[in-house]
Amino acid sequence: MTHGTHGTHDHGTDDFDWAAMADLLENEAETHASYVRDALARLDGPAPRRVLDVGSGPGxxxxxxxxxxxxxxxxxxxxxxxxxxxxxxxxxxxxxxLRTRTAGFPEDLGGLGEADLVWAANVVHHLGDQQGGLKRLAGLVAPGGVLAVTEGGLPVRFLPRDAGTGRPGLQERLDAARAERFERMRAELPGTVAAVEDWPAMLRAAGLTDAHSASFLVDHPAPLAEGPRASVRRMLERYRTVLDGLLDQDDLAALDRLLDPDSPEGVDRRPDLFLLTARTVHFARRPRD
Incomplete structure (x- = not known):
């Protein structure tokens, strides 16, 4: 299992060829890159000498x-x-x-050594035991170092409420379908342990201190540039595949129109397409011995 820095939350762990998704992962991570820069700007203290990006995806x-x-x-x-x-x-x-290291999460973390900054974006929610995963990540942090975990935020918005195709409110219904699929994915993970997803509290339970969260806006206004526009298309292509059976026929037909490259209503051509979301990063520090 692997996961990069992208913001979708509807991916399972056994229906998914991560390597085959490289283009999508890279494009989406580029589209959301501003939140990474903003989160790193919040770090204080001396510059880290060693940094691990766990679940780095395409880098x-x-x-x-x-x-x-x-x-x-x-x-x-x-x-x-x-x-x-x-x-x-x-x-x-x-x-x-940049150095690279092949290691699965969390089973292969033991040989990585400690780092002053450990970054882990959208990987913990793929584990049945999220608290156990955080404990493993915390074990990589050198005394005085920081663990930064990206989980949660706000769903992506990309169209007006009434987009002129299908019933208004399509994005809210996509959110509901994605949430249902996400819950199924979590329930089917091996060793799933129910947990209140209070991430700062979970980081403290993993032995870290100064735990806090911060959210960062990702704002690409209309008209969208080529990269973010491609990210919206790939996101909708993914939804069309994985949410079939969770959406009614009218919403599936609306998705098909949005994905039609020849339609002026489609995401490739419409001038009002935008991309707005927020990503939440949870920070904590390992106490000095």
């Missing part, structure tokens, strides 16, 4: 970490060698220093 956030901390050893950690190869190519293209 968008890892390269931002390497750019932000050019003197640090930054290691992209993922279970998919194909995605790490893409991260290496990205680092070369951007001229940043």
């Amino acid at each position: 968008v956030a890892a390269c931002l970490l390497a750019e932000r901390f050019p003197q640090a050893e930054v290691v992209a950690v993922d279970g998919e060698p194909e995605l790490l190869a893409r991260a290496e190519a990205r680092a070369r293209r951007l001229g940043v220093r």
Whole structure:
């Protein structure tokens, strides 16, 4: 299992070829990159000497970490060698220093060594035992270092309430269908443990201190540039596949019209398409011994 820095929350763990999703993962992570920069700007204290990005995917956030901390050893950690190869190519293209390490989460974390900053975006919710996963991540943090976990935020908005195709309120119904699918995914994970998802409290329970959360806006106004527009298309293509059976026929037909490349109502051509969301990062520090 792997996961990058993208913001969708409807992915299962056994219906999904992460390497085959590389283009989607990279495009979506690029679209959401501003939140990573904003979150890193909130860090205080001395610059980290070693940084781990656990569940790095194709390396968008890892390269931002390497750019932000050019003197640090930054290691992209993922279970998919194909995605790490893409991260290496990205680092070369951007001229940043990046190492990669193939390791599954959480079973292969033991050999990674400690880091002053551990970044883990959208990986914990794929574990049945989320508290156990946080404890494993906390074990990677050097004394005085920081763990930053991205989980939650706000759903993506990209169309007016009445988009002129289908019934108004399509996005709210997509949210409800995605939430239902997410709950099914969580229930089917091995070793699922119910937990109140108070992330700062969970970080404290993992032995960390100074736990707090901050949310960061991702705002791409209309008319959308090519990259964010492609991200919306890929997101809707994913919804059309995984939410079939959870949406009524009218909403599925509306999705088909939005995905029609020749339709002026479609996401490829409409001038009012935007992308607005928020990502929440939960920070905590390991006490000094």
